[in-house]
Amino acid sequence: MIELENVGYNYGGGELLSDVSVKLAPGSFHFLTGPSGAGKTTLLKLCYGALTPTSGRVRAMNMDVRGLDRDQMAHLRRRVGVVHQDCRFLDHLSVIENIALPLTVAGKDLSQEDANLRELLTWVGLSQRADALPPELSGGERQRAALARSVILSPDVIIADEPTGNVDWDMSQRLLQLLVELNRMGKTILVATHDMSLIRAAKKQVQARVLRISAKQLHQAGADL
Amino acid sequence: MSEGRLRKLIMGDAQADRVVPPSGFTAQLTLFVAGAMAFLAVFALALSLASGRLATRWADELARAATLRINAPAEQRLAQTEAALTILQQTPGVASARALSDAEQAALLAPWFGSSLVLDGLPVPQLIEVIEDDPGYDGTGLRLRLQAEVPGAVLDDHTRWRAPLVDAARALRRLGTVAILLIAGATAAMITLAANAALAANAQVIEVLRLVGALDSYIAHAFIRRFTLRALGGAAAGMALGMIGVWLMPAASNEGGFLTGLGFQGWTWGLPLLIPPLGALVAFVATSRAAKKRLGDLA
Numbered sequence: 446m447i448e449l450e451n452v453g454y455n456y457g458g459g460e461l462l463s464d465v466s467v468k469l470a471p472g473s474f475h476f477l478t479g480p481s482g483a484g485k486t487t488l489l490k491l492c493y494g495a496l497t498p499t500s501g502r503v504r505a506m507n508m509d510v511r512g513l514d515r516d517q518m519a520h521l522r523r524r525v526g527v528v529h530q531d532c533r534f535l536d537h538l539s540v541i542e543n544i545a546l547p548l549t550v551a552g553k554d555l556s557q558e559d560a561n562l563r564e565l566l567t568w569v570g571l572s573q574r575a576d577a578l579p580p581e582l583s584g585g586e587r588q589r590a591a592l593a594r595s596v597i598l599s600p601d602v603i604i605a606d607e608p609t610g611n612v613d614w615d616m617s618q619r620l621l622q623l624l625v626e627l628n629r630m631g632k633t634i635l636v637a638t639h640d641m642s643l644i645r646a647a648k649k650q651v652q653a654r655v656l657r658i659s660a661k662q663l664h665q666a667g668a669d670l
Numbered sequence: 671m672s673e674g675r676l677r678k679l680i681m682g683d684a685q686a687d688r689v690v691p692p693s694g695f696t697a698q699l700t701l702f703v704a705g706a707m708a709f710l711a712v713f714a715l716a717l718s719l720a721s722g723r724l725a726t727r728w729a730d731e732l733a734r735a736a737t738l739r740i741n742a743p744a745e746q747r748l749a750q751t752e753a754a755l756t757i758l759q760q761t762p763g764v765a766s767a768r769a770l771s772d773a774e775q776a777a778l779l780a781p782w783f784g785s786s787l788v789l790d791g792l793p794v795p796q797l798i799e800v801i802e803d804d805p806g807y808d809g810t811g812l813r814l815r816l817q818a819e820v821p822g823a824v825l826d827d828h829t830r831w832r833a834p835l836v837d838a839a840r841a842l843r844r845l846g847t848v849a850i851l852l853i854a855g856a857t858a859a860m861i862t863l864a865a866n867a868a869l870a871a872n873a874q875v876i877e878v879l880r881l882v883g884a885l886d887s888y889i890a891h892a893f894i895r896r897f898t899l900r901a902l903g904g905a906a907a908g909m910a911l912g913m914i915g916v917w918l919m920p921a922a923s924n925e926g927g928f929l930t931g932l933g934f935q936g937w938t939w940g941l942p943l944l945i946p947p948l949g950a951l952v953a954f955v956a957t958s959r960a961a962k963k964r965l966g967d968l969a
Contacts, residue, residue, distance in 0.1 A: 495881075515885075515886055515965075516885050516886065516887075519880065519883050519884060519885045519886075520883065522880070522881065522882065522883035523882075523883035527881065529881070533877070533878045533881060534878070535689065535691070535875055535878055537691040537692075538688065538689075542688070546689070546878075546879075546882050547882040547883055549689065550689070550879055550882055550883060550884035550885075550888055551883060552888075594882065598883070
């Protein structure tokens with residue numbers, strides 16, 4: 446699905462990542478961990494094309510990310526669902542409109558997708574909050590809405606950046622449950638987190654691999670978690 | 671642009687319209703600018719058309735007629751008049767030449783001397799009205815020949831005082847045209863500024879739209895449509911007000927001369943109707959360029 450080959454990234458003030466190689470196989474579940482500022486978000490951005498590597502090569506859906514023009518990049522974004530750390534909603538639109546935004550911008554007819562939308566809202570437990578505005582939501586509700594938006598176009602890959610960063614334990618379990626269900630449907634999942642107990646909880650349910658960033662390098666973490 | 675995309679741009683997409691948050695103040699400014707500019711354009715157009723009409727009329731009417739004046743002692747006047755008429759009839763480009771009768775000459779002088787004047791006792795020159803053909807006669811050639819054969823004849827083709835008037839009217843028309851172009855340019859500049867401000871104010875929205883897979887063209891259209899429709903609406907209102915203003919001007923009259931002729935006549939009343947579509951076109955091009963540049967600058 447997504448393949449990084451000897452990727453390096455440089456913000457201009459020294460190297461953040463160097464010689465990173467990883468392959469996300471279809472249907473796999475990966476956790477990305479490491480200390481704050483180690484480059485977790487940067488690595489995720491490289492995966493969905495928000496950043497281009499300063500060295501090495503990123504392939505997504507068998508396309509070299511570097512060679513994509515802006516329109517091709519937009520089409521790639523529709524095939525990779527992303528849950529951002531800060532959710533990124535349009536605050537003047539209701540929750541349901543925000544969740545449907547990828548459909549709207551792809552020019553899909555929303556009236557035909559209404560049943561799917563309602564089902565998705567129920568699945569993430571937000572059917573009561575459909576008409577609320579994003580600023581009115583709690584942290585957990587925002588994360589679940591962001592997750593719903595990331596899967597609305599039924600992407601093959603879902604990338605989540607600290608989805609449980611601002612929520613309590615129960616809510617993080619619920620979010621994890623949703624991600625596990627998506628993985629069981631065959632989606633490739635990549636979750637950045639520094640929450641070890643979340644990773645332990647996940648390992649009981651799915652075969653999750655853990656990638657750790659340290660000293661600019663990516664390491665496969667052992668079973669010692 | 672394909673027909674489908676054009677239709678979508680005009681008909682709009684209710685969902686797409688909601689994506690960019692409404693911006694009340696910029697919207698009102700754009701409406702106001704488009705309205706004010708359309709209002710001014712109506713007057714510039716009226717000025718341009720009126721002075722154009724004036725220039726044509728003066729050039730046409732006066733160019734067609736010339737006067738031959740024969741200053742000769744009373745006993746030679748008749749002979750010289752006959753000789754001049756013969757020359758004029760032989761000159762190519764002269765449609766007709768006719769000596770004014772005593773009664774007509776007296777009528778011309780009446781404003782100065784009163785109607786009771788008897789011309790017989792005065793050395794009044796004989797006037798010959800010359801109507802030019804199309805193409806006209808060769809003025810210099812005619813003058814030379816008259817000089818040789820009819821020494822008392824003076825040809826006056828009105829050029830001397832006609833030319834500056836026609837020049838002035840043409841200059842006015844040019845000014846009107848320049849004003850219309852400046853109005854179009856200023857509208858484009860102001861809408862570009864407004865569109866840039868709107869694009870900058872909505873940078874976050876644009877970023878989110880890109881993140882969820884929106885094409886640049888989708889984002890650009892949301893802005894272009896909005897500004898084009900605002901310009902169209904504002905210009906339509908400004909044009910309507912401008913036309914009412916022109917319509918309320920006093921009708922053309924001889925007493926008022928040039929000033930009262932400032933307005934539209936006949937089919938030219940239809941010309942201001944072009945202002946709103948042209949304003950919308952200006953807004954469309956200005957916003958397209960601004961959006962293209964802005965979106966291209968984004969990483």
